[in-house]
Amino acid sequence: MTEVAFLTVAEVASVMRVSKMTVYRLVHSGHLPAIRVGRAFRVPEEAVHEYLRESYLGVEVGGERPSDGA
Known part of the structure; x- marks a missing residue:
């Protein structure tokens, strides 16, 4: 069985360089x-990295896709 590493809200905020409130919003909205x-x-630490990868690549996250202005 693999071990899953968990991060606190403060640790997630630090990794993502956002406020703790932003992390709470992502959790409550189901995006994280x-x-x-x-x-x-x-x-889960891997969920944070996955969210950042998807956001960076512009891949659909939580049913929303970034607008390209077209």
Whole structure:
């Protein structure tokens, strides 16, 4: 069984260079998967990297695709 590394909201915010509120919004909107541990959220580290890869490449994320202005 492989071990999954989980990050706190603060750690995710640091990796993504955004605010903690932005991370909470991504979690609540379903764009970033997370589990609840008590009152806190933990996000799988691989999910953060996947989200960033998809966002960077402009791949469809959560049913939305960035507008190209055309």
